[in-house]
Amino acid sequence: MPENTDAQSGTLVTPEDAGKGAPGVVSRWIAELELSEKVEKNWRERAKNVQERYRDEKSQNERRYSSSNRYNILYSNIQTICPALYNQSPTPDVRRRYRDADPVGKEISEVLERALSFTMDDCDFDRYMRLAIKDQQICGRGVTRVRYDPVFSEESDEMGDPYDDLKSEEVKFQHVNWADFRHGPGRTWEEVEWVAFSHLMTRDDLRDKFGDKIGDEVELDYTPIGVEDKDGDVVADTFKRATVWEIWCNRRKEVIFISKSVKERPLKTDPDPLQLRGFFPTPRPLYATENTDSLVPVEPFRFYRDQANELDNITRRISGIIAACKVRGIYDSTITEMSNLMDAGENMMIPAQDVLPLMQSGGLDKAVWMWPIEKIAGVLNELYNQREQIKKTIYEITGIADIMRGSTASSETLGAQQLKVQFGTMRLDDMGREIQRYARGLVRLAAEIISEHFSPDSLAMMTDIKLPSPEEKMMAHQQAQMMAQQQQPVPPQLEEILKKPTWEECMQVLRDDKQRSYRVDIETDSTIAGDQAMDQKSVTELLTGVSTFITNAGPAVAAGYLPLDAAKGMLMSAVRRFKMGREVEDALDMIGEDGNGSGAADDGQQQAQQAQQMEQQAAAQAEQMKMQMEQQNSAIKAQEAQQKAQVEQEQIQLDSKVHQASLMIQEQEIGLKERDMALKEFEAQKPEPDPGMKIQADIQMAREKMEFEASEADKQRQVDLAKVIMAEFNGPEISMTSPEDALARASEIMARINEVISATREVGGMPLEETTVMVMDDDDDFIEPVLQ
Structure with missing residues (x-):
């Protein structure tokens, strides 16, 4: 079938101009992908070179010269900056948005937090975050997607009809290589209407995904590097793959699978499989440099490429001069013992055959003239100094200089050390907040998928949370009424059942996007580990302050001059500044709720x-x-x-x-x-x-x-x-x-x-x-x- 020339020339006005029916859909998306690739062509070439430089893979030109030397400042910078931006896996923090008495909100917060904690541990969330950050710092953009993976088994009902029975379900994270991601035009991410992911699939993968008929039609158009046939023979299909594009169209709320080798129809079309609020299965990508003019990434190495090249040149010159600095010289040929002396071993004396010429020359040192290398060594020192200056310039550009300024000497005062540490992290705070935003976006997508698709049985098994059914709660209510009429105390187990909501009540809120967003807030803690000494000092200061506050405010609360809620509010306001976590805040919120809690621990035997x-x-x-x-x-x-x-x-x-x-x-x-x-x-x-x-x-x-x-x-x-x-x-x-x-x-x-x-x-x-x-x-x- 002939291709649409308007689509190739880029003169389309609306998607319908690409053609009608299934061929028009394929033609439209091939044109969209090609246009996206043209927009990012220069960046992709630069990103590929930076990737090779980081891996210290020599280009074709460099392979001709085995003596080519390089100072890999890029690798050093990446290995320094990445740990400073991200060095610990975040912990999900799900809590009620408002501190009102909301049993349903409290339970769904606990359910989501446990489910997210298990998912992040089971899928190695930390690894995918490090891969995205590595792509961000090397190539300029990092992408991670979230998947919903249910497992079904074929069963038969009482009539013998087959049906799919849900066995298990899980949320998975997947790293998207920088070269396998495309998106629609836009100056900011909010203007993007579609994203696409590239997949390399074998013939068996194609048949399993799209069926035998369509799977056999797709051409295996990708050959891995290193298995090209030098004689021009066709490489066996065992080593070949097919390039399949998975396109998420936000405007139509559908996912389209296409292959450039099959232009008659899309391979598959799915209507909104995840039901996400933002539709896309990935948060806003992790960009190294952002502006409001373009979404084309910029690799950080671009800002100090010239300095890095100059560093390589100086390194090559230093290597050449070092090669020239050899011990060489001439000696008096009349002294026959000189050749034996140069070859003599350690602690070895050589007898002189004719002492008179040696004495006439003024000694052995007068009979030898060494090659002068003092000037060469001076040039070498100048090259070393120049290389250090270039490194400092690169550190200033990348921000590593701020990290180095944060390193203090033991002889400096405490105030000077604290100022250096604080200043050393200020410049990286912006990049650190962007990484925390990205991690929070992934966690929220996982929480949304869990809320929309997971069954109550899967959530109960994953979180180990026991909630009553409506029948159990009704029976407990009737039993409590009977015991109240008989003036009998209600058992604690029965009270706990009456206080807890049912799974049906929780699932009703989880399935509703608006209710879930209004009643539950999903955050993550810091992705940057703090200094251990500073953390211990902060905890000590917090505990001292809390103890002093309770001691001073306790009598006023007991006398009725200060309401308990006001005292708790003042205490919580101070504790939240230390960011001690939800456990501490929940424990402090329980003060005064049960009426039998003591104020503070006794310090002596008399108080006991x-x-x-x-x-x-x-x-x-x-x-x-x-x-x-x-x-x-x-x-x-x-x-x-x-x-x-x-x-x-x-x-x-x-x-x-x-x-x-x-x-x-x-x-x-x-x-x-x-x-x-x-x-x-x-x-x-x-x-x-x-x-x-x-x-x-x-x-x-x-x-x-x-x-x-x-x-x-x-x-x-x-x-x-x-x-x-x-x-x-x-x-x-x-x-x-x-x-x-x-x-x-x-x-x-x-x-x-x-x-x-x-x-x-x-x-x-x-x-x-x-x-x-x-x-x-x-x-x-x-x-x-x-x-x-």
Whole structure:
């Protein structure tokens, strides 16, 4: 397939201009890689030469002259600067961002810190940091990437269908060689939209990664140096590799694998495999020199290359002059013993055959004339002095002179020594902070991968942290409630379970980028080891200050003049300046939390005895308070029993009253029914009365009717009232926890029952005897009322 000419000429406006479909994707990324390589071409050539110089590998021109000498100042500088910038592996420091009571934040901080500590130890984090720093100081840029490596095994479910079962997972660090890294255009790292890593893969690697079909299509285009065929024959594939580019595109959030030999399609495309906030699997690279104009690295050797070359020239001249400085001379040939004298051994005397010529010449020293080398030695001394001057210039450029100034003599005063040590580290502080930033970035990437991808089982196994499940916490809560109702103390193990969050609660925060960032801060301690004597002095000063502060502030806290939180805040502010670590700060934070911690250690036997006496007094007071509490509990229980018996007696009386009222109501109903039946029988059996008698009978009937209706109304009122009282009595049981309310309610119910029993029978508010009866005649006309 023909290549895209626009991509090769660099006239693309958008990624789509490289072509459509899969071939367009490959064409676009090949153009991006070639453009990145052109931008960094000069630097890559210089970096390769610096690498060879550091390794003391002679170039092709130097190989022609076996006498070529070099003063490898580069190797010396690298071996001096690197330990000054980084000489100990950092320790992860994960803690809550805010000092609030946050059990979940505290647990996830502990989980992440333990997981990171294991990962850094298991993967040899220190080695990868040293490799990155070495690339930074030699070539100008160091890169390290972070990988997520899960291990799966094929299993079968109950139906026999295969599935991948997660066996283990880990985070790994990988050093990226300076020649195998590319990135997109940008003046600062924030403008970079893609990064790429080069891989050399064998045929088996290609098949395992991309499948047999695609793996066989890729051309093995890389041959290791040293296995070229001198006769032009093809080198066997066993020694060849394929160059595969792994491209992380931040704009599209995907990872593309391409090979320049396969232009029809990408080898593989993965959508955002790590789910990182910054997307890239590497922090901002470790640059030796940074500016805001370009991201092209600058090797530090470039700044003193001319001085290093001059140093090499002087070294070669010194070697030549030393070769010329030989013991040579001439002697009088008439002295035949002179040749034997030059070859004679140690402590050996040679007899003279003819003494007269030797005496005439004035002695043996007058018969020998040596080759003059005094002027040559003077030139040699000047060359040595000039070489030292050049070295000093190089040290000033690189900053090694500041390290050397930090070296003090034993005869100097303490103040002078401290000033020199302080000044000797000032210039390297900036580079040291950049290395600490890089280490912190790698640790944070590892923490993010652990939080996003690790399962709770893997975290529990890695960190050895025991957290309850929701079911266990619910059972513990129910058990604690039962023990509280029974007035039993809760065991410490149960309290610990109730205080700890569950794995589900912790994983919910770990999986959320925002919550994790808001609640947890991930840092690393210093990557530069301090002076042991200075550390010991700082610790001694800290302990002395803490002891003095507690001694002076203790009485004020005990008297209530100084709040405990204020005293702890003042103490923590001083301790944080010494950077003693989280363990010390956490220990000081626990002061006053449990209420049984002592202030400071006793210094003498008298203080120990006083502490023992105070402990005994406290134990006696606690025992006395315990007995008083038991007595109070017994009195309360007796009072509750008495009130309960009284309430039960009232209930019995209520039952009797209610039963009595119910019987009276039944008797009244029966009597009314009997009177109604008797009246009806009387009406049916009496003879037909005369008119006068009829009027009297009507009056009597009306009167009895009104009496009956009034009795019915009275009966209904009593029945309704009784029903209300019965409903109240048979309602919810009176709570035994408030005896006064129970007695008041019982008294009210009894009063109402007595009201029902003693109620008078009234109709309209007046007795029946005073009721006016209206009588009608046969023509339905009212007769004059008769007052009965």
